[in-house]
Amino acid sequence: MSTAELEQAKTSxxxxxxxxxxxxxxRNKILGLWLFIGAETVMFACFFGTYLALKGSNLDGPTTQxxxxxxxxxxxxxxxxxxxxxxxxxxxxxxxNNYKKMMLWFGVTVLLGFSFLGLEIYEFVEYVHAGHTFAGxxxxxxxxxxxxxxxxxxxxxxxxxSGLLVQVWRRGMSLDMxxxxxxxxxxxxxxxxxxxxIFTVVYLMGKV
Amino acid sequence: xxxxxxxxESQATESDAKHLASFAVMIVLTAIAFAAVTMDIVPPAMxxxxxxxxxxxxxxxxxxxxxxxDFKKHRITVTFIFTxxxxxxxxxxxxxxxx
Numbered sequence: 001m002s003t004a005e006l007e008q009a010k011t012s013x014x015x016x017x018x019x020x021x022x023x024x025x026x027r028n029k030i031l032g033l034w035l036f037i038g039a040e041t042v043m044f045a046c047f048f049g050t051y052l053a054l055k056g057s058n059l060d061g062p063t064t065q066x067x068x069x070x071x072x073x074x075x076x077x078x079x080x081x082x083x084x085x086x087x088x089x090x091x092x093x094x095x096x097n098n099y100k101k102m103m104l105w106f107g108v109t110v111l112l113g114f115s116f117l118g119l120e121i122y123e124f125v126e127y128v129h130a131g132h133t134f135a136g137x138x139x140x141x142x143x144x145x146x147x148x149x150x151x152x153x154x155x156x157x158x159x160x161x162s163g164l165l166v167q168v169w170r171r172g173m174s175l176d177m178x179x180x181x182x183x184x185x186x187x188x189x190x191x192x193x194x195x196x197x198i199f200t201v202v203y204l205m206g207k208v
Numbered sequence: 209x210x211x212x213x214x215x216x217e218s219q220a221t222e223s224d225a226k227h228l229a230s231f232a233v234m235i236v237l238t239a240i241a242f243a244a245v246t247m248d249i250v251p252p253a254m255x256x257x258x259x260x261x262x263x264x265x266x267x268x269x270x271x272x273x274x275x276x277x278d279f280k281k282h283r284i285t286v287t288f289i290f291t292x293x294x295x296x297x298x299x300x301x302x303x304x305x306x307x
Contacts, residue, residue: 030285031284031285034285034288034289035288037289037292038288038289038291038292039292040292041289041292041293041295041296042292042295042296042299044296045295045296045297045299045300046299046303048296048300049299049300049301049302049303049304049307050303052300052303052304053303053304053307070242070245070246074242077238077242078235081231081234081235081238084231084270084274085227085228085231085274088227088274089224089227092223092224092227095223186275189270189274189275190275192270193267193270193271196238196263196266196267196270197263197267199238199241200241200259200260200262200263201260201263204241204242204244204245204259205256205259207245207246208245208252208255208256
């Protein structure tokens with residue numbers, strides 16, 4: 001794409017097809033986010049391994065069988081899975097030059113992210129009342145480190161996407177914004193990927 | 209530009225349906241995993257391998273449909289992410305069986 005075309009694309013409301021890869025900066029941002037995801041995969045894998053090694057060491061606290069409630073986990077899973085779909089619908093809205101659709105679906109993603117966090121906080125409060133605390137046992141430490149790191153990622157994700165929505169709302173959509181939304185949605189899918197393993201390895205395997 | 213437009217739009221609606229379809233498959237995979245654990249339909253020894261397998265399929269679907277990963281277009285990216293996954297699996301197996 002020539003400089004003149006690029007300037008025209010930046011100022012006009014209609015973005016080129018696949019606007020997130022239209023500039024070198026955009027392509028580098030996306031590659032950088034994938035490298036970050038690769039590194040995060042290894043970090044979360046270590047937390048999963050630690051959890052699997054320590055989940056039986058509950059001292060006199062509750063066991064995984066007593067603690068976990070499948071209905072609550074099912075609701076959290078549904079919320080996060082749907083939010084993954086809504087963020088991809090937001091990206092499709094961007095590709096269709098339909099910014100109302102993009103803002104709507106990313107807004108829904110943020111709301112779902114906040115409801116997931118609310119449910120997780122409620123769940124942790126319940127667990128602490130049941131005697132399952134961070135410092136109570138090796139199981140507790142491994143559990144809250146894994147789930148807490150994931151929850152912190154969700155919190156960062158909703159703040160990031162909210163920030164992008166405010167930026168578009170105040171300045172309008174432009175070619176600069178496209179890679180930002182695309183990488184935020186990649187990050188959000190990654191959070192969902194981690195959750196797929198959390199509900200499988202932590203909750204469901206804790207009930208087997 | 210005018211000629212390219214209809215094709216671009218038909219692609220877009222196509223991918224809307226494609227994403228909804230893969231979302232439906234993910235929901236079904238999740239439901240099977242929950243059912244395998246809560247109901248007594250799978251032999252107990254098979255439950256853990258089954259749900260780990262379902263999770264792996266679901267993650268691949270996230271990567272290749274929702275995250276638009278394409279091996280032919282983004283070789284470097286795919287190589288990096290699968291290297292990360294490989295190291296991740298080694299870490300999990302080592303911590304689980306050696307600690």
